[in-house]
Amino acid sequence: MVIQATGLTKDYVINLKGKGLKGMAKSLFKSEKKTVHAVQDVNLQMDEGELVGYIGPNGAGKSTTIKMLSGILAPTAGSVRVCGLDPQKRRIQNAMNIGAVFGQKTQLWWDLPVRETFELLRRMYNIPADRYKKNVDEFMDFLDMGPFADQAVRQLSLGQRMRAEIAASLLHDPKVLFLDEPTIGLDVNVKVAVREFVKKINKERGVTILLTTHDLQDIEELAKRIVVINHGQVGFDGSQAELARKYADGKHSVSFTLQQEVSDILLPEGLAAHCTIQREGRNVKVMHDSSVSSSDLIVALVQRYRLTDIDIEGPQIEDVVMEVYRE
Amino acid sequence: MAVKRLWFYIKLYPYFVSRSIQSRMSYKSDFFLGVGASALMQGLGYVFIWAVFQGIPEMNGWSFYQMVFVYGMAAISLGLNEFLFAGSWNVGKHVRDGSFDRLLLRPMGTLFSILAEDVALHGIGSVLFGLAVCIVALCRLHLALSLGKILFWIVAMACGSLIFFSVNIVCATVSFWVTDISSSMVMVQNVSEFTKYPIAIYDRKLQVFLTYVIPFAFSSYYPAGFLLGMESSPIYWIGPILAAAAAVTVAALFWRYGTGKYQSAGG
Missing domain, CATH: 3.40.50.300 (P-loop containing nucleotide triphosphate hydrolases)
Structure with a gap:
């Protein structure tokens, strides 16, 4: 030591x-x-x-x-x-x-x-x-x-x-x-x-x-x-x-663009509880915590919808630190 | 171990000091003005004694040239202190702005760092002036000093400057508690003015003060009394050495205590 x-x-x-x-x-x-x-x-x-x-x-x-x-x-x-x-x-x-x-x-x-x-x-x-x-x-x-x-x-x-x-x-x-x-x-x-x-x-x-x-x-x-x-x-x-x-759970996200217009994004039950969805027309961002792996989420999405421009984001250290300092 | 450490400092000191002189010498006119001012200050005091003695033959048993000798001794000690121990004036600044940190990060005693960091060459002006008037005084008094007494003289001057230095350090140490202490340091410096004249001419209380409280009298009056053969009591020759040893010990202990209280500054 x-x-x-x-x-x-x-x-x-x-x-x-x-x-x-x-x-x-x-x-x-x-x-x-x-x-x-x-x-x-x-x-x-x-x-x-x-x-x-x-x-x-x-x-x-x-x-x-x-x-x-x-x-x-x-x-x-x-x-x-x-x-x-x-x-x-x-x-x-x-x-x-x-x-x-x-x-x-x-x-x-x-x-x-x-x-x-x-x-x-x-x-x-x-x-x-x-x-x-x-x-x-x-x-x-x-x-x-x-x-x-x-x-x-x-x-x-x-x-x-x-x-x-x-x-x-x-x-x-x-x-x-x-x-x-x-x-x-x-x-x-x-x-x-x-x-x-x-x-x-x-x-x-x-x-x-x-x-x-x-x-x-x-x-x-x-x-x-x-x-x-x-x-x-x-x-x-x-x-x-x-x-x-610890500090940035829920800060993971998968973003994509839908190729066709759909009324609602539906996720399998096991995943839905851990995700929140932001949507602007065809551009969608699914935020999730670390209990969900991004690959599982993408597989589930690809099975149901046709997607392009898939973008995976982890938590940014800035977010983490701001969260910590706020305490 | 201690010897090794001492040797380390002895080797390091000249190197540090030469660096300090190097950076000071970049301001040459400052240097010459300083030497001139320092000698002029002492010169004015000399004129003062001379003027006083125009009216009287002696003062409490001290003749003009005996007084001049005391005056010269004080000038040498003060000059050496000014020259070698100028760093003690920087302590307050280091504590205030937190730059004392860097002295604590070095693998050297902080007191050594302070001393090695700064010398004020113009102190030499005082030393040279003091030496000159002492020699004149000795000639006029028709005194030839034995080799032993000359050696004692050198030791006494070293002790005298150490006494001034110790008192300065004690004052400077206070800056670990109180942020600005330069005014109190100046005040104590002014007390040293008393040592330019034999303390025999002062009130008894002041004599005791200059002997036992702030022992400045051991830088001039006592060793001069011994060197001029006016006094034979041991306090006149062993006194300066004991006083210097005591002053340095007190200063070093107080310094150590003070640095432990250092609070640093800022982020």
């Missing part, structure tokens, strides 16, 4: 400031406090080499969880082990085991060229010379970083910087990688490059990856397992297929 979080909880205490000057003066002496339960009783286990998509709406507690796993924040309650270590108490050793990318904050040195930043990291993590060279060459090549490797970080575009951030987080061969919204604000090409790179790192190096994102394409392409957090609590933990079954 690479990551093991049990009953993980984080409360923030926020000082509420009053409005205006008067409120400010008041809060100097007596401040009202409010407790925010950012993460509540989260259990998360990840095996070596797993890639988990950690999703949830803004403010759900995703970043707070990652900050506790990476040793930045101390949990209010519960226990965390990353590679067998308590990330906060053994912060320095834990830092050697993990890599982290926060899409919203840079880990690089603003005034230094990318190449020098890597050199600093080499010294900081004591990376053996041969590993360092191999990693830099491979990352530079795969992420096409050559053109901007000698520019100061502050001069990079977001896409260039993000590629540098991800490469930087992996130079020391971490066992675990935390990616907190790594594709935020990136154009399609860079997104694809980042996804391919993450896939490759996970597959070839067996790096355990926890990924948060609002881009569902990331999730669809990368994460077999999804953990959904909302209001600080885990609402779902399982495969993409299970997620779809």
Whole structure:
């Protein structure tokens, strides 16, 4: 077990400031406090080499969880082990085991060229010379970083910087990688490059990856397992297929066009109970839940009617996620 | 293990600092202005003492050049602190905008990260000025320091800057609870003004305060008293070392406690 979080909880205490000057003066002496339960009783286990998509709406507690796993924040309650270590108490050793990318904050040195930043990291993590060279060459090549490797970080575009951030987080061969919204604000090409790179790192190096994102394409392409957090609590933990079954039942559909006008679409009894029919002239959409297989439905339809343009649709991950977030 | 760790930091430090200087040097005029301003500030204080002594031959047993020596010692310690430990001024900013996160992600002590991240070269202006007036004072007092005393002097200056640094760190640590602490840091910095003159000229209560509460007096008055051969009590020579050790210990423990309270920021 690479990551093991049990009953993980984080409360923030926020000082509420009053409005205006008067409120400010008041809060100097007596401040009202409010407790925010950012993460509540989260259990998360990840095996070596797993890639988990950690999703949830803004403010759900995703970043707070990652900050506790990476040793930045101390949990209010519960226990965390990353590679067998308590990330906060053994912060320095834990830092050697993990890599982290926060899409919203840079880990690089603003005034230094990318190449020098890597050199600093080499010294900081004591990376053996041969590993360092191999990693830099491979990352530079795969992420096409050559053109901007000698520019100061502050001069990079977001896409260039993000590629540098991800490469930087992996130079020391971490066992675990935390990616907190790594594709935020990136154009399609860079997104694809980042996804391919993450896939490759996970597959070839067996790096355990926890990924948060609002881009569902990331999730669809990368994460077999999804953990959904909302209001600080885990609402779902399982495969993409299970997620779809749980939240988007009834979102499967078969659409077709009738070749002849018919008054009513009739389905065999076993199927009819699980289907709803939408119709607009000859264009028909039959929606059904997952207890009905699309092929059975099509066979039943073809036996009774003459159809063209048959189109089968599964639940869209957008629908699923919207459903989950609504809870 | 601890030795290995220390060696790791010693090797890493110059590399980090040279990077910091590299990025600071891209603003060259800033650097020269800074050195000039820093030396000028100290110079004004010198003029002040000189003006006071135009009217009186000595102050509570301290002659003009003895006072100048104390003044020079304080300038050296303060300058070293300014030069080497400038990073402590960035703590508040790191905590406020959440960039302290990235220091916690590195496999290094956070205090080391803070120190290695920033040096303020213009502190050298103060150091050079202090050194110059100390040498002038020694010549005028016709004092030749033994090798032992010169070594003590170096140690005392290191201890003095560590005391300033520790007090700064204690103030900076408060930013883990209170968001803006720069004004309190400036206030404590202003207290260091007192160390430019022998504490013997102050009220008893202030002497106790500068010795036991905020032990700034160990950066100038005590070691100067010993170096100038004016005092022989052990507090004048062992005091600076003990005070620095105590200050660093308190600062490090408080820092460790404070970083545990770090709340990060934003998403």
